[in-house]
Every structure is written in structure tokens, then in C-alpha cells.
Amino acid sequence: MAGQSDPQLSLFSAEEVEFIAEDEMVEIVPNLRMDALNFVCGDFGPFFPQLATQVPLWLAVALKKRGKCTIRPPQWMTVEKLTQVLEAERDSQRVFEQLPFHYVEISRLLFDHARDDIPDVYMVRSLIEDIRDVRFHKVETNLESLNERAFALKINNLSAMEVNIVRPFVGRALQAFYKHDSPDLIPDQDRVSDRRPQVANNATRRHLRR
Amino acid sequence: MASEAGEGSTAGMDDYETLISTTDVELLKKAWRNEKAAPEILRFETSLIQRIRGQIQLMEENIEEFAGSGIDPLTVSLYQMDLDRTQYLFRSYLRIRLQKIEKYMFHISKNPEVQSRLSEQEKGFARRCADDMERHLEESVLSKLPDNYQDTVKQSIISEESDMIPEPQLDSFVVCKSRRFLGPFQLDGSDELLEMKPDELCIIHYKSIRERVQEGDIDLV
Amino acid sequence: MYGRKACQLVKELASGEKGQLTPYNSDLFDQVIAECSQHHLELQSLIRKMQEEGLDVQTTRNADHYGALIHHLSLVRNKRCLMAYMYNRAEIIRSLIWKVGPVLPQQIQEKLSHTEEEYFKKHSGALQSYMSRLDLDLTVDMVPPKDPYIQVRVLDDIGVVLSDDKTTNFARHSMHFLKRTDAEQFISRGLMEELTS
Numbered sequence: 001m002a003g004q005s006d007p008q009l010s011l012f013s014a015e016e017v018e019f020i021a022e023d024e025m026v027e028i029v030p031n032l033r034m035d036a037l038n039f040v041c042g043d044f045g046p047f048f049p050q051l052a053t054q055v056p057l058w059l060a061v062a063l064k065k066r067g068k069c070t071i072r073p074p075q076w077m078t079v080e081k082l083t084q085v086l087e088a089e090r091d092s093q094r095v096f097e098q099l100p101f102h103y104v105e106i107s108r109l110l111f112d113h114a115r116d117d118i119p120d121v122y123m124v125r126s127l128i129e130d131i132r133d134v135r136f137h138k139v140e141t142n143l144e145s146l147n148e149r150a151f152a153l154k155i156n157n158l159s160a161m162e163v164n165i166v167r168p169f170v171g172r173a174l175q176a177f178y179k180h181d182s183p184d185l186i187p188d189q190d191r192v193s194d195r196r197p198q199v200a201n202n203a204t205r206r207h208l209r210r
Numbered sequence: 211m212a213s214e215a216g217e218g219s220t221a222g223m224d225d226y227e228t229l230i231s232t233t234d235v236e237l238l239k240k241a242w243r244n245e246k247a248a249p250e251i252l253r254f255e256t257s258l259i260q261r262i263r264g265q266i267q268l269m270e271e272n273i274e275e276f277a278g279s280g281i282d283p284l285t286v287s288l289y290q291m292d293l294d295r296t297q298y299l300f301r302s303y304l305r306i307r308l309q310k311i312e313k314y315m316f317h318i319s320k321n322p323e324v325q326s327r328l329s330e331q332e333k334g335f336a337r338r339c340a341d342d343m344e345r346h347l348e349e350s351v352l353s354k355l356p357d358n359y360q361d362t363v364k365q366s367i368i369s370e371e372s373d374m375i376p377e378p379q380l381d382s383f384v385v386c387k388s389r390r391f392l393g394p395f396q397l398d399g400s401d402e403l404l405e406m407k408p409d410e411l412c413i414i415h416y417k418s419i420r421e422r423v424q425e426g427d428i429d430l431v
Numbered sequence: 432m433y434g435r436k437a438c439q440l441v442k443e444l445a446s447g448e449k450g451q452l453t454p455y456n457s458d459l460f461d462q463v464i465a466e467c468s469q470h471h472l473e474l475q476s477l478i479r480k481m482q483e484e485g486l487d488v489q490t491t492r493n494a495d496h497y498g499a500l501i502h503h504l505s506l507v508r509n510k511r512c513l514m515a516y517m518y519n520r521a522e523i524i525r526s527l528i529w530k531v532g533p534v535l536p537q538q539i540q541e542k543l544s545h546t547e548e549e550y551f552k553k554h555s556g557a558l559q560s561y562m563s564r565l566d567l568d569l570t571v572d573m574v575p576p577k578d579p580y581i582q583v584r585v586l587d588d589i590g591v592v593l594s595d596d597k598t599t600n601f602a603r604h605s606m607h608f609l610k611r612t613d614a615e616q617f618i619s620r621g622l623m624e625e626l627t628s
Contacts, residue, residue: 287579290579294572295576305569335557338553339557342550343518346550346553350547351514354464355464356467359471366506366510
């Protein structure tokens with residue numbers, strides 16, 4: 001159907017992922033007095049100059065574009081926090097650090113529309129790009145070692161965009177393993193109860209030890 | 211994000227928060243995502259859709275009134291943006307369902323349980339879809355084939371069952387996120403048990419979680 | 432070889448660009464139909480032969496039985512290919528309703544068979560009646576909405592313009608906050624540019 005993503009390829013188009021991310025809440029500091037907004041999607045405000053309040057990202061960006069507020073970048077979007085995340089991402093081959101599900105979209109929207117509200121914006125931007133790259137690479141290597149049948153695969157802390165990238169491939173691969181594997185394969189109890197958040201789960205570890 | 215220690219109480223908190231803060235738009239967004247990601251057509255959200263339509267109409271009237279009553283253009287444009295977002299979700303939800311009905315029209319027309327998940331208007335659409343398609347296939351292909359080979363959904367007269375109906379692949383893998391702590395449950399077609407913590411992401415056979423999606427414990431993403 | 436033409440038909444379908452129609456191949460289609468009739472004739476004559484020899488058609492496993500079986504299977508395979516060809520084209524035809532609306536442009540119409548044209552009209556009618564029963568147009572709001580207003584910078588003196596019962600002076604280098612739809616005509620003529628921060 002035109003205008004909608006092809007369910008066979010990626011479920012959600014880039015525009016749709018952004019649309020979903022625009023509902024994430026952020027803090028703004030208005031510079032005007034405005035009555036409460038009683039939207040279909042919820043009530044926000046009332047707004048007073050210099051008094052911080054929480055609104056969805058799309059509203060924050062709209063107000064910002066009209067020069068009516070500044071946006072306070074979320075807590076994870078600081079040089080200090082992002083440096084920690086990047087180091088941790090580099091240290092571990094499999095574990096993904098906890099970032100908001102929509103960190104890629106949120107940060108892009110803020111870079112596009114509220115650059116002057118982000119301290120050290122260039123540093124923050126390049127850190128996020130590095131984190132993205134490290135994580136993408138990790139996703140890729142973990143996918144390469146996906147080699148066994150599984151009924152369920154935990155992919156904790158993957159972000160929306162990473163999920164979108166992984167989904168078509170992993171879905172098909174697991175289905176293929178599922179079909180080709182003999183049905184009387186002895187089930188492995190701890191494969192699914194594995195607590196480590198990672199793409200390839202135990203299957204990888206077993207493979208590497210062999 | 212929920213900490214591991216407070217699982218029980220977190221689940222309780224979730225319920226409480228759901229009760230006080232979930233708007234119909236959030237419910238619609240969830241229904242939209244689930245419908246988009248599920249291989250089969252889900253139960254039509256009759257009352258939710260009715261409420262959303264009411265809210266959209268009300269807001270349309272409000273915005274018209276605002277424009278006439280000297281409310282500042284900034285406020286009006288923000289209300290319009292909110293309305294546009296809801297309109298998009300609402301229409302997209304209905305479109306995705308039509309898309310699925312078109313795709314699985316023969317499966318639906320042979321299957322009362324699936325029909326029961328459709329709205330009245332969708333049922334009408336599904337019927338016409340299948341009729342039109344059947345007629346088209348008859349005129350362009352089947353009427354030109356020998357007797358015994360003219361059935362739309364059977365390969366030939368000796369096929370014991372309907373063996374040419376496109377069906378939703380319930381064993382395809384989906385990505386999902388659990389809303390609350392889910393104690394160990396059995397995965398379809400295996401002895402394996404799976405436990406999910408709130409907000410955990412998982413790639414899993416759709417059929418292993420389809421009831422939980424319908425019940426609202428697990429969201430597809 | 433049996434089934435080759437039908438396979439070609441399906442390959443034609445698969446090699447087309449996704450979501451795009453290839454011209455309806457009535458030649459090849461009719462040839463496959465003719466092949467089906469031929470298979471059926473051979474199948475019948477083999478069965479008749481077995482009956483004339485006084486053999487039980489259900490249980491006998493002789494050369495004629497397997498010959499008949501091959502004709503049957505080839506026929507079934509051809510049928511599946513013909514059906515797949517039509518069915519998949521019908522899927523694309525349905526998607527056209529969303530892309531181009533209820534009236535097909537000439538260059539697309541030329542690619543359809545007569546029954547396909549009919550099908551397009553019928554299905555378009557089904558969709559229309561669904562939407563009118565709901566009193567709702569589903570062909571709008573096709574993509575996630577964006578802010579209807581954008582910030583622009585004027586690149587060349589445009590002068591005073593009247594819009595929405597107010598006048599604005601679009602002097603060179605001035606910046607304005609305009610409806611996307613109003614600004615687009617100026618942007619496309621190179622008189623304004625959209626600003627992102």
C-alpha cells in the first residue's frame with residue numbers, strides 16, 4: 001500500500017520510527033505565558049516563562065521553532081554520560097548499554113531543531129555517532145555468529161533503529177534454522193533463560209568454545 | 211526502567227499508572243504498532259476506535275471555533291498538529307487492516323473465527339474482496355482450464371482440502387517487548403520456558419505470544 | 432519440457448520491479464492454457480485406454496497410470512503458475528488504487544488485460560463503499576504528519592504578498608514563519624530557502 005512501509009522489508013519506515021519517537025517526553029523552559037493545551041493525546045501546560053515543564057518532543061520542537069522555548073536536553077545527552085556509555089560499549093563484545101529506545105531519533109531531532117540548547121553540541125554529536133557505529137558493528141558481528149535454532153532470542157537494550165535493522169535478517173534466519181533443524185533436537189533449557197542481554201545469546205558462546 | 215528487585219511492586223505500579231495516565235491515543239498507538247507487526251489480523255478495537263472518532267470530531271469542531279473566537283494562531287496551530295497526528299494514526303490503523311484483509315481474503319472468507327475479529331464494515335469489505343477476486347480468477351484463468359481443475363482454492367478435484375489459500379504465517383518471528391513481569395511460560399512447539407522482565411526485548415515466534423499480545427501483556431515493536 | 436512456459440510466466444512476474452506491473456503477456460498466457468488442455472486430453476485418453484483394457488483405474492500402477500499422473504501433475508503445476516501470475520498481478524493492481532487513485536492513467540491501463548481492468552474497477556468500488564459506509568476518506572494522511580509551518584529565508588526581493596487576509600513584505604534576507612504549503616511555491620522557484628537551526 002502506497003505510503004506505508006512494506007511489511008516484508010522493514011516494518012516501520014524511517015518516518016514512522018521518527019513519528020513514534022516524537023511522543024517521547026522532554027523538558028522545556030517556555031518564554032511565554034500560555035494556557036494549558038488539552039490535546040487529544042493528553043493535557044500539557046499551563047506554560048509560564050522560565051518555569052520548566054514536560055511536553056512531548058513534537059510539541060517541544062514546534063515551540064522551539066517558533067522561538068517560544070528552550071529545550072533541556074535529556075540527562076543521557078551529556079558529554080560525561082555519553083563518554084561512559086561509549087567506553088562501556090567498546091569494552092564489551094556483546095552487552096549493549098542502556099540508552100533510550102529512540103536515542104537515535106531523539107538526538108537527531110534535537111540536533112536539527114535545538115542545537116543551541118545542547119551544551120558541547122559538537123562533542124555530544126560525535127559521541128552519539130561513535131556509539132551508534134560501535135553498536136552497529138557489534139550487532140553485525142553478533143549476527144554473523146548466529147548459528148543455531150532458537151525459539152526466542154533476547155535482544156535487550158537494542159534501540160528502535162537497531163531493531164529495525166536486525167529484524168528482517170534475524171527473523172528469516174531463525175525461521176530457516178527452525179525449519180531445517182531436526183524437530184527432535186534436545187531442547188536446551190538455559191538457552192532462553194540466559195540473562196545476558198545480547199544479540200546472539202548462548203548460541204554464540206557455545207560456538208566460540210567449540 | 212524497572213529494577214530487578216522491585217518486580218512485584220513495579221507491576222502493581224504499572225497497573226496503577228495505566229489506570230490513571232493511559233490516553234486513548236496511547237492505546238491507539240499500541241494497537242497500530244501491534245497491527246503493523248502481527249502477521250495475522252488482530253481483533254478490531256471497536257470501542258477504542260469509536261472513542262477516538264468522537265475525540266477527533268470534537269477537536270475538529272473546537273479548532274473551527276478557536277479560529278473564529280480570536281484565540282492566538284500559535285495555539286490553534288498546535289491543536290491542529292495534535293489533531294493531525296491522531297488522524298494519521300487512526301487512518302493508518304484502518305489502512306493496515308484493509309491491507310491484511312486484501313492479503314488473506316480467502317483465508318478470512320473460509321474462517322468464521324477470523325471474521326469475528328473484523329468490524330462490520332470490514333466484514334463487508336472482506337466479502338466483496340473475495341467475491342471480486344474469485345470472479346476475476348474465474349474469468350481470466352479457471353474458466354479456461356479443463357473441468358476438475360476449476361476450483362479457486364483447490365489445485366484439482368482430488369485435493370482433499372483447500373490447498374491454495376494464502377494464510378498468515380503464525381510461525382514467523384516478531385520483535386516484542388513485555389509490559390510487565392511474565393512468569394515462565396511455554397514456547398510453542400518446544401519444552402522451553404521463557405521468562406520476561408518488564409521492558410525486555412525479545413525476538414520470538416509470533417504464535418508463542420499471540421494470546422499475550424491480544425491480552426495486552428506484550429507489545430509488538 | 433512440460434511446465435517450462437508456465438515457469439517463464441512466473442519468472443516474468445518475479446523479474447519485474449517490485450510493485451510495478453509488466454505488460455500482460457496474453458501470448459504466453461494463452462500458450463500455457465493450451466498446454467493445459469493438451470495435458471487433459473492425453474490424461475483422458477490414457478485413462479480411457481486403461482478402462483478399455485479392463486483395468487481398475489484406482490489401483491493399477493502401470494506405465495499408463497504413471498503417464499496419466501505426469502499429465503495431471505503438469506496440469507496442476509501450470510494451474511498454480513497461471514493463478515500465481517494473475518493473483519500477484521491483482522495484488523499490484525490493488526496497490527495502484529492507493530498510488531494513482533480510482534482512474535488509471537493510459538500508460539498503466541495498457542499493461543492490463545480486459546478482466547484486470549474490470550477487477551481494478553470492482554475493487555476500487557469495494558474500497559469506496561467501505562469508506563463511504565464509514566464516512567471517512569482513507570486516501571489522505573498517508574504518511575506521518577510534519578509541522579505545517581516552516582521557517583524560511585527570502586533569497587530575492589519578492590515584495591508584498593497577500594495571504595490569509597494579511598499582507599507580508601517578503602524583503603530580501605528577511606526571515607518568516609510560513610505555512611509549508613504557502614512557502615513551497617516560492618521555494619521551488621528559488622526565491623526562498625527553508626531554515627533548519
